[in-house]
Amino acid sequence: MSPAYKAAIVGAGSIGHAHMDGYSRVDEVEVVAVVDPVANAREQYQREFGISGAYETIEEMLAAERPDIVSVCTWHLLHPAPTIAAAQAGVKAVICEKPMAIGTAAANSMVEACDASGTKLVISHQRRFTPGWERAKELVAEGAIGKPEFVNIKVMDGLTNWGTHAIDGSRFVLGDPSARWVMGALERISNKHERAVPIEDACMGLIHLEGDVQLFVQSDLYLEGADAGVFLIRGTEGLLDVTETSVRLMNSDRGGWQDVELNLVEGARAIGGETNAAQVRELLAWIEGGPIHRGNGRNAAVTVEIMMAMYESARQNRVINLPLEETEYPLGLMIAEGKLPLDYPEPYDIRSFLSWEGIDGEDYATLRAEGVPHARALMKLHGLDGPPGRPDR
Secondary structure (H helix, E strand, C coil): CCCCEEEEEECCCHHHHHHHHHHCCCCCEEEEEEECCCHHHHHHHHHHHCCCEEECCHHHHHHHHCCCEEEECCCHHHCHHHHHHHHHCCCCEEEECCCCCCCHHHHHHHHHHHHHHCCEEEECCHHHHCHHHHHHHHHHHHCCCCCEEEEEEEECCCHHHHHHHHHHHHHHHHCCCCEEEEEEEEECCEEEEECCEECCCEEEEEEEECCCEEEEEEECCCCCCCCCCCEEEEECCEEEEECCCCEEEEECCCCCCEECCCCCCCCCCCCCHHHHHHHHHHHHHHHCCCCCCCCEHHHHHHHHHHHHHHHHHHHHCCCEECCCCCCCCHHHHHHHCCCCCCCEEEEEECCHHHCCCCCCHHHHHHHHHCCCCHHHHHHHHCCCCCCCCCCCC
């Protein structure tokens, strides 16, 4: 029996590999095309996964293939254009990588385009399908810690990178409350970028949610234990220590920390193929008339607004009440306004090792044949032992 849905992947990088891993586990979907402007990248991807179509632009692909689902796996600033193009072409659904967009105007443009065409928009917050987060959500709803009051989050590699997942995950576990106000602070003394977006060296923020729950986020400050999938929730009657593959609960009934039993899949594998596959399966159910997807675009736009409000608070030196009035990228505006003088002006990108510039296709293919993961292969061919860091660290 032929698969019921055809999918195309836009962006043949690391995230494109993760999406392919997910699709390969869903019998109802066949990936028929890949899009990437870099010939070397798309041709390698096409050969590796045996995909019939490879295209330089999404417009060429949409005209030739007419897929049902498009995965947008490009870098952050390139999310809106292919999402909107796919929606205008009438695809049934788009799965776009996180962060959804840089700036609320860009995020809202994606939601509006998909609403106008009836396209189901999902943002790839696939960690919502991890067993730890799912069980923690159930425990909160059951009242295991009473009324949630405070969540502590500690991440690294930029607010819009790891912080996206952590803020989104906290909201998921809490039942997706909206935000009321945000206060944030940041440091940017080096010319740091992530996937071509200027980002901060460090930041922190306090987010006040409906129901008087507060999230405290620190990014790239004290790095011990920093993880996008880990947070501690304090309630009126207990504590939850949450990771993607574990939950510990303390309340008056337990007499100390106790592990909560989880339904772990694939030997406790939390990130990657299985969560991406679960994300696709829930999307297919939504397409077929089921409930709205837990990672729908309108919900994900709330996370974008929270992060942009943290930056805007630092820009204005004040608490920002939501909805956020500034629709562009507040950190970019701070830079343009000269508010962030640099001690280290030489630009660098912490994801520069993902570039295909100067990569020999045959050398790459050899490493992949040896089992070297995509990102590690590119890093090795760029002569790097790890991601580039700030000059003084």
